[in-house]
Amino acid sequence: MTERRPDPVILLVGTPTSADSLEAEFSTRYGRDYDIVSVVGPEAAADEVDRLCAGGRAIALIGVDFQIDGGAPELLDRLRVVTPTSRRLVLIAFAEFFRATEVLRPTLAAGHIDTYLIIPQGPRDEEFHTAIVEYLSDWAVSAATSEVTGVQIVEDGAQPEVAGIRDFLDRMGLPYTRYRPDTETGRQVLEQVGRGAALPVVVAFGRPPLVGATAGSVASLMYGSPADLGEDHVADLVVVGAGPAGLAAAVYGASEGLTTVVLDAGAVGGQAGTSSMIRNYLGFPRGVSGMRLAFRARLQATRFGARMFTGREVVGLRPGGVHEIVHRDGVVRGRAVLLACGVHYRRLGVEPLEDLVGAGVHYGAATGIAREMEGREVFIVGGGNSAGQAAIHLARFARHVTIVIRRSGLEDTMSAYLIDEIATNRRITVRPGSRVVDGGGAGRLEWIALAADDGSVEREPADGLFLLLGADPGCGWLPDAVLRDDRGFVLTGRDLPVHAWPDGAPPAPLETSVPGIFAAGDVRAGSMKRVASASGEGAGAVAQVHAHLAPAPE
Structure with a gap:
């Protein structure tokens, strides 16, 4: 016992x-x-x-x-x-x-x-x-170790996929425990699947063990597949992305009678879901973590009947009278589509460090990994709010956190309340005019090299590197018919060129160049890139979807 x-x-x-x-x-x-x-x-x-x-x-x-x-x-x-x-x-x-x-x-x-x-x-x-x-x-x-067994993960420390699985479970609010193959629980699980089974093996809620698990396969195990909807299913609204904009659309769409389906490549919450504490969101005077905000919104949406499928990467869109959204495992059809797929962090592009992703190097805040940084040296690359929130959270555990930025300071990219808190935290240092140019370690991160503006390079010991490098739109899979700006963000409403206006009239404010396809949140050109504004756009898009779906006047 x-x-x-x-x-x-x-x-x-x-x-x-x-x-x-x-x-x-x-x-x-x-x-x-x-x-x-x-x-x-x-x-x-x-x-x-x-x-x-x-x-x-x-x-x-x-x-x-x-x-x-x-x-x-x-x-x-x-x-x-x-x-x-x-x-x-x-x-x-x-x-x-x-x-x-x-x-x-x-x-x-x-x-x-x-x-x-x-x-x-x-x-x-x-x-x-x-x-x-x-x-x-x-x-x-x-900060605490879970008292609930929840999901069991059997791994030996050599599988980089485990970091993604843990991040997914943390963001979905699902407790888990990790076991080595030579522990009693590890041996019991491996006896079910065979000793030669590929690790990691995941067991959850009485379902058959998942061998060679990934974050995507764990998502399917937990929350099902769009195939469960049936071959003939046509949704009123298909939302691509489950960040603040997509979740708001799901809540308002489903509550107002639209059959609503949400697809997301990762966990519910998008980039906002990785924030350890959002302190400037209306109605939460004590702040709220991104995970909790996403959890509550997901609960609201599903109670109204919205169907959510995580771990479903969308790879294509075929516009038509009924639009077809193509994901890795099939197609979901909808009479209207909301693009709320947000943005993704840019890659660092330093090959030795790319090889260590999941082994000390992480894209995004990876808040579930923070506990493992206790007493260690941590570096964060990025100067936005997400980087500031990650630094404050990691400083609860790490011996020291260094924020690496190319600019001379944080004032142009980060909210003042975060800058003030970072300035008073003795565990956090800002290193301006610097960039990461190299790094490595024996199987996991042990050091990084930082280049300064004057050309000098310093090698620093590092146990964790968290990359929040700025954002590119996550919609490269869209067809050419959906017009975008020079940076790839989706154009809507009067931002569209006049030649793209149907019948010479501008589309609805959040409607794209294709009737019935809308965009909201960070993926939309001209958006504010804030949680509150994304939520507002997602809710506002539902009214425009209703107008699109309404029968034409006689």
């Missing part, structure tokens, strides 16, 4: 008058699943964190009374160095709220704390506990 791991810790730091009440509030709600540890004052808190960490205990959350001596933000910033994965909250007495918020707003913007909350004034303060649960859940997903 496997020995049970100790419960994670919630550490509360109070004053002599508040410590007991804080402990009582948390013990009542969370005492079953967490060890509630309460101390008085900053020095006792620092000693307790040192003791817990020395004993290998995981600290999920630290809540500090605003009124402690020396300042709550200052203490939490000190403790962040010792336990960087812990969520950091300042707890404010009701009478102190207005004074406290003036002090805490700058520290919140700079990332010294995760949030501040008013201490409950009575029973059933559900708003307070909703925030606590959100932070505990975020910690569990990003």
Whole structure:
């Protein structure tokens, strides 16, 4: 029988008058699943964190009374160095709220704390506990080892496909455990499929083991195939891409009575789904991870009847009265099509590093890999918001994170709130005027070479390289009839040349040069390249689809 791991810790730091009440509030709600540890004052808190960490205990959350001596933000910033994965909250007495918020707003913007909350004034303060649960859940997903067996992966560490499988499972919110072939579980699985079976082998939800698994085959195992729709199925709306634009279209399309099918080459969420924390999305004052945002949208869409198929790379489109969308394993037909396939990261083009993709080199944030970077040297290439969010997340685990950019700074490409937080994080360094030109290692990444603007080249030890290099439209498979700009982004509405307007009138704002084919989100020329704007375009496209499908007036 496997020995049970100790419960994670919630550490509360109070004053002599508040410590007991804080402990009582948390013990009542969370005492079953967490060890509630309460101390008085900053020095006792620092000693307790040192003791817990020395004993290998995981600290999920630290809540500090605003009124402690020396300042709550200052203490939490000190403790962040010792336990960087812990969520950091300042707890404010009701009478102190207005004074406290003036002090805490700058520290919140700079990332010294995760949030501040008013201490409950009575029973059933559900708003307070909703925030606590959100932070505990975020910690569990990003920093804790899963307590649920879920999906079993048998691999020996030599299969680069495992990184893609893990990223897919992380982004879909599916817990998994990895086993070596010589473990008890590994041997049991291999006995089912034969000792010579190609690794990795994946077992999930009582289904037959999947031999030589890839992210795409795991997606099919979990969520089925478009073939399940039947040969004669014609959808009202086929959405290509399950990022924010595609998910919004799926929710609004299905909720308004359109039979809706969504195809995506990867996991639901698109590039936004890889973001560890989106803090500027409307309606989420405490931020939301891309994975959780995508999970909630997927749940909404499927509850309204939308069908979603992941791991289905679209390779062609045949326009007609009924449009045919060609994917790797067949064809899906629809009366209207929404192109919401977003963008993909540009390749680095350094051959020795391309050979190590999945073995220390990763395209995108690969948030599920972050835990393996604990105590290691990590480099991120890219200066956009995704790179900034990845750096902050990886800094919870890595010894040091270096952001490599060709520009002289981040100001032109990254949101100010991320720049401010990066500037105050002692584990993150920005290296401007540099690019990666070489790298290597014995079977996995061990070093990279960085070239500066003056031509000098430095070799640096590296355990992880995350490439977020800018975006190219993911629609090279479109036919010539769908017009695009010089960079390959899809033209819509009045951006189309006049000769492409049907009957001399401009198409609908999100309609392409082919009637009944629409575009929304990052793939559309002129879009804002933000999660909120993509969601708005996806929702807005549904109204235009309805207009296209409506019977012509007599």
